[in-house]
Amino acid sequence: MLSALRISKDYGASCVLRDVSVDFRPGEVVAIVGENGAGKSTLLKVLAAIVARTRGEATLDDRVYAPRSQREAERAGVALVFQELNVNPAVSVAENVMLGHLGDYRRFGLLDWKRLRADAQTMLDRIGADFAATDDVGGLDLGQIKTIEVARALATGPRFIFFDESTAFLNRSEAQRLMGVIRELRIQGIGVAFVSHHLQEVFEIADRLVVLKDGSLVGTYPADGMTEDRLYELMVGREMAGGLFPPKAGEITGAPILKIDGMMTATGTGPIDLEIRHGEIVGIGGLKGSGGEAILGAVGGSVRLSAGTMMWRGARYSPASPQDAWRAGIGSLPGDRTGEGVITDFSVLENVTLAARPSWALALSDGARMKTLAGEQVRSLGIRTEGLDTPVGSLSGGNMQKVVLGKCLATSPELLLLNNPTRGVDVGAKSEIYRVIRSLARKGMAVLMVTEDLPELLGLSDRVLVTRKGSISKAFDSAANLDEEEVVKWMM
């Protein structure tokens, strides 16, 4: 058994983890839940010795457990799988799996490939991987790449494996595969702890729930008998009035603001026909790569059309670049927060005003106007930041996402394109984002959203489209009373 006893972690004068005591047992799956900034990742990283604890103790089987480096933790039997993907695409699966142990495979000073591949394959087999150690990393999907990382953790001979938000970047089927891997680990008697914002996953697989809030332990609960509502309450510290999603719009009539006819994209998606009206939130569901992102890209100006037409406010619309889309009044929130959404070195102010610029490049940038614009967004979205000058890189994921949304809204778009608007965002920030989007839709903004989060697709959208293999397989005229099974059926 691995026990954390009154562990604390300070960064400067701020305390991100306060006197947390938790036990982890072999063969048990523990979910660590809480809002962004609750200290979930920090707890796991402290135990895996990625970050040093400030105070507190830990024991492993009643012996003092105080590793000074990730290596030492792994030797003691505690391994961590990171949130980000850490696989080198330039080398083989086998080398990636055995990355930390390549030194053990020397033979006459050279690498013993045969033994390396065999051992890597053993690790992959243990977790039921559907690819081989000799495969090319380039051909694998994100779920399979995550599996490599699990195999790598397994190669250290661990008794406990921790997962830090490992499903955040995976789509539904990839996440399902990872859940299967975790079940496999449990059967083999390995203790698992994972951080996740997907409560569905949590209820599906966890034996026990550890709830953190603002760095402190709220409590440890058996998963049996816990309800989603009760868990929200524990995490947020208050009841979610009226649920996660704001009420939907009634019937929406009027001429379409955007009309897509027989569109084919250069990336091979289509044909697509689609209409969207003022005040309407249209959600697109589907497996990753099935066409939703290509539709957003085409409307947002980053993906070329090869056939078909788009009409924007009654006129022919063919954007040659994202710039054309922004100028037309179409804002887009990309799917990759740090790679596409914000510049992490830049301040909140600079990021929020990044898209809302005067068009003449030599115009002296208007400091007062930028401050007002940024201040408005910070206030209306409830961005928790120390100041407008704070670098965005120091904010939590949820607040960073609100900055991306603020950047879009600062341009007062008539159509907002959303690509997985709440990926990796905690439940509190989620509900705030939903409320802001809905209230702007009520004022007439149209929203086209692509999401892999089914509850979000059904809960936020007024209409739902499902894509499959590049075209729309089903259009539901109303998202009210839809159930997940019905929607998923059209994805496969």
Next chain:
Amino acid sequence: MDDVVASAQKQRRSRHPFRSVDRLRQWFPLALLLVLCLAFGTLSDRFLTVNNGLIILQQSAVLLVAALAMTFVIISGSIDLSVGSMVALSALTAAALAGSMGIWAILPAIAVGLLCGAVNGALFAYGKIPSFIVTLGTLVIFRGIVLLYTRGAPVSITDRDFLGLYTGRTAGIPNTVLLALAATVLAAVILNHTVFGREVRAIGGGERVALLSGINVNRVKFGIFLLCGGLCGLAGLLQSARTMAATAQLAQGLELDVIAAVVVGGTPLTGGVGRIRGTVLGVLIIAILSNGMNMTGVDPYLQNIVKGLVLIAAVFLTIDRSKILIIK
């Protein structure tokens, strides 16, 4: 709102005492400059004089103007290796035309700089060739044009109006220094107070983010190299007036001093951040180091080694390496 921000900032200062180290770091180039001045000042009584100060400024004008140009390029995450060759080519233009055009040779010299910059910018932004490769090529080509025209013989300048650019003074201050100062102010305004400047930094900080946020990335990249070429045109002008001639070897290797000055000033090669103020300090550090070593009689064969050591030490202390995971 302002109250909230102000109180949060106050809180931040009190809550993170370790940030004061970061704050100190940005003052390092200035501190280094003062230390150098004090050291040379005590070693030589001719160093800390108004006259020598003006000489240092005059000597560093070419480097400063070229370094201003390079600051934009480096902040945007690119590099321009052809600055020395652009300076030489525009110096040659000025020298060849000063006889017939006099002071008005300024215009064709800057035009040649702009043209060189446009070539670099077009190949980089629209031809999608990495700036390192493009400017490595044009470094050789622009220098080759100078060689072809001069055939190795210097082109001298005798027009007194033109030479007055370097030797003349206005209100007691050398014209060169005034021109360099004007270029510095202009560069600082463009970088910090225009949309173009912000777009330059945005491209360096995250090119894909900039593109998806509606910034015309190609046009800005082209603009950066055009600006760089124009400023190098000005630098070439000053250089030709200073040497009273254009030679085939003029400003050879200048790009290395220029990059060193920008980096010593605290602008990292990774892009996204950087200041004109830092570049000015970096240029002065390099100029004072050369001038001071000559004044104090440091063995000329030892000077390059000292310069190199100072460069490495300066970057070691200026850049916060704890935040950088991967060093390339």
